[in-house]
Amino acid sequence: MAMVEVEAVRKVYRRDTQEIPVLAGIDLAVPEGEFVALRGPSGSGKTTLLNLIAGIDRPTSGTVRVAGTDLGQLSENALARWRSRHIGFIFQFYNLIPVLTAAENVELPLLLERLSRRERRERALLALKVVGLADRSQHYPRQLSGGQEQRVAIARAFVSDPKVLVADEPTGDLDAKSAGEILDLMETLNREFKKTIVMVTHDPRAADRAHVQRHLEKGVLTAS
C-alpha cells in the first residue's frame, strides 16, 4: 500500500463569487520510503497539493489518504493530532519561533506528546545532533545562518518521528552551498531513517536528488 494516495482530488478556491480551480482531478501515489519532487510553474498548485497531503487544507472533492488514514474522515482536532504524529513539515522560510532557542524550537512538536521535560530535551538534542547543530542548541534563530535555521527546522520536522516529511521549497531561500547541505540531509533522512519525502521545488538541482519527479501544470499532473 502506498504511503500517500491522492485520488481524483479537486481543489477550488472561492474569491467572492468567483471560483478559481487550482487542482483538477489529481491522482498520485507515493510508496513508503519514496522521495518525490513536485515541480511546476508558480500557480500550478504544487503547494496546494502539498498542503492537502500534510492535512493542513482539505480538498473540494476527492480523497487524500496518508499512512492508511483517509484525512477527509478526520475532524479538525483529530486532524491536528494526526499531523503531530505523522507529518513533519519543512517550510521555505524555516518559520522558527524567534523567541525560542534552537533546542526549544525542536522541542515544540514534543510538547504534544506525553514526555517528561528531560525526555523532550534529550530527543531535541539528538535531532539537533543528526542535523549537525548540537553545539548550537542554545542559540536563537537570529544567531544562526539561513542554512543552520533550515537544519533546525528539519530537526523540528522529524523529532517526533513522523512517517512523512513534506517540504515546501526547502532550499528556496538558501545559497547553493547551504542548499546542497540541506538536500544531503534530506537524502540521509530518506535513506537511513526511511522517511517518505514529498518536496515541492523550482530548483532542478533539488529535484534531481529525488527518486521521482512529478510535474504539475495548471492543476494537473502531467509528467513523471
Place this chain on the structure above:
Amino acid sequence: MRFLPLILAHLRRNWIRSLLTVLAMAVCIFLICTLRTFVAAVDQNLRTANASRLVTRHAVSLVFNVPVSYQERIASVPGVRRVAKVVWFGGARRVGDFSDFFPNLAVEADPYLDIYPEFLLTPDQRRAFLADQRGCVIGPDTAQRFGWKVGDTFSLESFIPPYRTGRPFDFVVSAIYATDEARYPGTDRTLMLFHYNYLWEATGRRIGVGNYALEIDDPGKAGVISRTIDEMFDNSDAQTKTETEAAFRASFVALAGNLALLLNSIGLAVSFTILLVTANTMAMAVRDRRTEIGVLKTLGFSSARVMGLILGEAALLGAAGGAIGLALSQVMIRALPRLPFIGNAVRGFRDLGLSPAVGSLGFGTALLIAFLAGIVPAVLAYRARITDLLRQT
C-alpha cells in the same frame, strides 16, 4: 505547565509592552481594591449604627453648632428617652499635625454613656470619669498606640477656631473602655471621650452643641420623632436636621469629600481603559505572530490549544497585574490612616485592611479583564485557517 515556557517566551518577546500592560493592570486593580476596602469599611461603620439612636444637628452643615437651649425641648418630645450633648473637638497633640490624630469628642458623659453602652466601663471607672472635670475615657487602640494608661496626663489643642482658647486642654486618663465584639460588633476602639462641661467652661460658654445624641423608645417611630423635632425649630435661626445614626455617620463620612463616589468613578473609568489597553496589547501580540500561529497549527497544535495559549498569555498578564495591584493596595490601605484629611475619615474604622473578599474581587477583576481582552484575538486565532496564516509570510 508544559506550555508555560512557551507562553513566557512570547511575553518576553516585547517585554516593554508586556511590562507596561502589567503595570496598567496593576494600577487598575490597586484602585479597585483600595476603593472597595474603603467602601466596605464605611458600610461596616454604618451597619453597626444602633437603630434606636438618632442625631440632631444643624440643618445646613455639621460645621455649624446648634444652641444649648434645644436640649430640653428635644428631651420633651414624646418617645425620646435620653439626650446628650456632643461636640467633635478635633484635638491633636500638635495643631496641624495629623499624623497622630485620633477622634475625640466632648460629651455630656452620663447620658452619653447610657446611650452608647458599647463603650464598656466598670462602675468604678465610670464614677472616676464622672468625678473628674479633666478626666477622659480612651479606646484601647488609642491607649496602646500612645502607651497611655489610667492616671496618665496629656494635652490636646483643637484646630477648630471656636474651641481654641490660646492654650491646650489638659486631660487625665480616667479609664480605658473595653469593647465586646460579640454584643457590639464594630465598636470604635480609637475614640476619646471627655466632659462637655470642661469645653463649655473653658470656651466661655459660647460654643453651642455640635449635635445631640438621642435615644428613643421605639426605632419604628424614628421618622415621626425626627420630623417632630425638626418642625419645632423650623422658625428658628438654627434649623435642625434629625436623622438616624446610620444616616448621620454617612453624612459625616461624606465630609471627607465623597471619596467613595470619586474613587468609584475613577475605578470604573480606569478599568474600562485598561480593558481597552490590554485588548490592544493582546491584539497586537497575536497579529505580530500570525505566521507562528500557523506553524503551531501545522505542527499539530489544535485550534483549541492555540486559543488556550493566547488566553493563558492574557491570564498571565492579568495575574501579574492583579498581584502587583493587590500588593500596592495593601500598602496604600495601611498608609491610609496616616494620610491628611482622608486619614481622619478612616482612622476610626475597624479592621481597615484588604479583606480576602476584596482581594479576590480585585484578582478576579484582573483575570476577567485579561480574559475579555484575550478572547477576541484568541477566537480569531482559533478560527483562522492554517493556509491563510502561513500566507502572511
